[in-house]
Amino acid sequence: MSALTEQVGAELTALRDARTYKRFNTLESPQGPVVRMAGRGEVIVLSSNNYLGLADHPEVVRAGIEGLERYGAGTASVRFICGTFEPHLELERKVADLSGTEAALTYVSCWNANEAVIPTLTDSTTVIFTDELNHASVIDAVRLSRPAEKVIYPHSDLSRLREGLAGAPSAARKLVVTDGVFSMEGDLARLPEIVELAREFNAVVIVDDSHGVGVLGETGRGVVEHFGLLGEVDVLTGTLGKALGGAAGGYVASSAEVCDLLQQRSRPQLFSNALPPTVACSALRAIELMLEQPALVARLRENTKTFRAMLLEAGYRPLEGESAIIPIIIGETADAIALSERLLEEGVFVTGFGFPVVPEGTARIRVQMSAALEPEHLERAIEAFRRVRPS
Ligand SMILES: Cc1ncc(COP(=O)(O)O)c(C=O)c1O
Missing domain, CATH: 3.90.1150.10 (Aspartate Aminotransferase, domain 1)
Known part of the structure; x- marks a missing residue:
C-alpha cells in the first residue's frame, strides 16, 4: 500500500x-x-x-430537451471565446428582471458565482464583513479574496457589524456579505437593518439568496421581495439548482457595470466552461413557470x-x-x-x-x-x- x-x-x-x-x-x-x-x-x-417541485415538471424537462436538440450537449468553450449562446442571454435578462437589477451573469453554480463576485469586488483597500454562518461557498470566496481586512461577525449580530463598519477606514471599500436564508438555521438575514447600516457607512451589500428565491416574497423573488427591498441590494447571488428547476447553475445579479467587470475579470467566468444551454433552457422555463403560477x-x-x-x-x-x-x-x-x-x-x-x-x-x-x-x-x-x- x-x-x-x-x-x-x-x-x-x-x-x-x-x-x-x-x-x-x-x-x-x-x-x-x-x-x-x-x-x-x-x-x-x-x-x-426542490422547493417548487419544478425539477421534474414536464415543461421544464421539455425545455431542456429542446435546448439539447437545438444547441447540443454543451458549449465546448468558455463564454468569452465562443461559448455564449442565445439561452444564456435570455436567461440572464430573466434573472435580472426577477432580481430587480439591471443585469445578471450566469455561472455553472452559485458556488462559482460567489467565488467570482467576492474576489473580483475586493481591492487592496477592501474590508469584508461576513456573517459567521454564511454558506461554505461564501467562506471560501472570502478566503480567495485578498482584502485589507476580514471581519467575521457573530450570526446576525448587527451591533458587531455596526462597530466593525464604524472602525473601518472611511476610504476603504466595505463589502457586507450575508446569506439571505441561512441554510442550517432556516432563519433570514436582518436585511432591512443591514441595508440601512450599509447606507450609513457607505458599504456594499452582497446577498446570497440561494434558499430564498422561489420561497420568499409574494412572487418568489426572494428575501429582497420579502422585505420590500427589491432593487435596494447592490449584489445578489443565487442558484438555479434549488427552487428554479434544480438542475445546476448560479448567477450574480447587479448593475450592468458589475456584471460587465465580472465578465472581464472573474476567474470562474474566464477559465471555466459556460452553463450548458440545455440547463439554461430548463432554468428559464422554471422561472417563467414560477412567475406565471x-x-x-x-x-x-x-x-x-x-x-x-x-x-x-x-x-x-x-x-x-x-x-x-x-x-x-x-x-x-x-x-x-x-x-x-x-x-x-x-x-x-x-x-x-x-x-x-x-x-x-x-x-x-x-x-x-x-x-x-x-x-x-x-x-x-x-x-x-x-x-x-x-x-
Ligand atoms: C447559501 C448557498 N449558497 C450557495 C450554494 C451552492 O449552490 P450551487 O449548488 O449552485 O453551487 C448553496 C447550496 O447548498 C447554498 O445553500
Missing part, C-alpha cells in the same frame, strides 16, 4: 469512528415528493431543495405552515423561521443521524447534520418543504415522525 493510500485510509477511518462518514443514497426516479431509492423502494422526500409559491408557504404545526403537535420543537427549511435540534450527532436513519426506515427521507457542519451539541435533522408535497404525503410523513420520536 502506498503512503498516500495509507494516510487517506486513516483519514477515512477517523471519519467512520467519528460517525461523520456519509453514505450516499441512489435515486432511481426523478427528484420529486416521492422517489424510488435504491434498496429502499418508495420514499417521501423532505430533504431536497404564483400558486406554486403560495402552496410551498402553505405546506411549510401546515407541516410546522404538525411537527409541534407531534411533540417536536422546530426552530422558528419563515423559510422552507425547518431544522429540529437533536443535540448529539449520533442521535441526529440515528433519527434520520429511523425515519428512512419508515419511508421518509430527512437528513441529519452533525459536527462539524453545525456546532457540537446542536446536531439536527433538517426538514425541507416542497410545493409538490400533497396533504397525504405530509400525513404519511408525520405518522413516521410520531413513530420514531425520541422519548
Whole structure:
C-alpha cells in the first residue's frame, strides 16, 4: 500500500469512528415528493431543495430537451471565446428582471458565482464583513479574496457589524456579505437593518439568496421581495439548482457595470466552461413557470405552515423561521443521524447534520418543504415522525 493510500485510509477511518462518514443514497426516479431509492423502494422526500417541485415538471424537462436538440450537449468553450449562446442571454435578462437589477451573469453554480463576485469586488483597500454562518461557498470566496481586512461577525449580530463598519477606514471599500436564508438555521438575514447600516457607512451589500428565491416574497423573488427591498441590494447571488428547476447553475445579479467587470475579470467566468444551454433552457422555463403560477409559491408557504404545526403537535420543537427549511435540534450527532436513519426506515427521507457542519451539541435533522408535497404525503410523513420520536 502506498503512503498516500495509507494516510487517506486513516483519514477515512477517523471519519467512520467519528460517525461523520456519509453514505450516499441512489435515486432511481426523478427528484420529486416521492422517489424510488435504491434498496429502499418508495420514499417521501423532505430533504431536497426542490422547493417548487419544478425539477421534474414536464415543461421544464421539455425545455431542456429542446435546448439539447437545438444547441447540443454543451458549449465546448468558455463564454468569452465562443461559448455564449442565445439561452444564456435570455436567461440572464430573466434573472435580472426577477432580481430587480439591471443585469445578471450566469455561472455553472452559485458556488462559482460567489467565488467570482467576492474576489473580483475586493481591492487592496477592501474590508469584508461576513456573517459567521454564511454558506461554505461564501467562506471560501472570502478566503480567495485578498482584502485589507476580514471581519467575521457573530450570526446576525448587527451591533458587531455596526462597530466593525464604524472602525473601518472611511476610504476603504466595505463589502457586507450575508446569506439571505441561512441554510442550517432556516432563519433570514436582518436585511432591512443591514441595508440601512450599509447606507450609513457607505458599504456594499452582497446577498446570497440561494434558499430564498422561489420561497420568499409574494412572487418568489426572494428575501429582497420579502422585505420590500427589491432593487435596494447592490449584489445578489443565487442558484438555479434549488427552487428554479434544480438542475445546476448560479448567477450574480447587479448593475450592468458589475456584471460587465465580472465578465472581464472573474476567474470562474474566464477559465471555466459556460452553463450548458440545455440547463439554461430548463432554468428559464422554471422561472417563467414560477412567475406565471404564483400558486406554486403560495402552496410551498402553505405546506411549510401546515407541516410546522404538525411537527409541534407531534411533540417536536422546530426552530422558528419563515423559510422552507425547518431544522429540529437533536443535540448529539449520533442521535441526529440515528433519527434520520429511523425515519428512512419508515419511508421518509430527512437528513441529519452533525459536527462539524453545525456546532457540537446542536446536531439536527433538517426538514425541507416542497410545493409538490400533497396533504397525504405530509400525513404519511408525520405518522413516521410520531413513530420514531425520541422519548
Ligand atoms: C447559501 C448557498 N449558497 C450557495 C450554494 C451552492 O449552490 P450551487 O449548488 O449552485 O453551487 C448553496 C447550496 O447548498 C447554498 O445553500
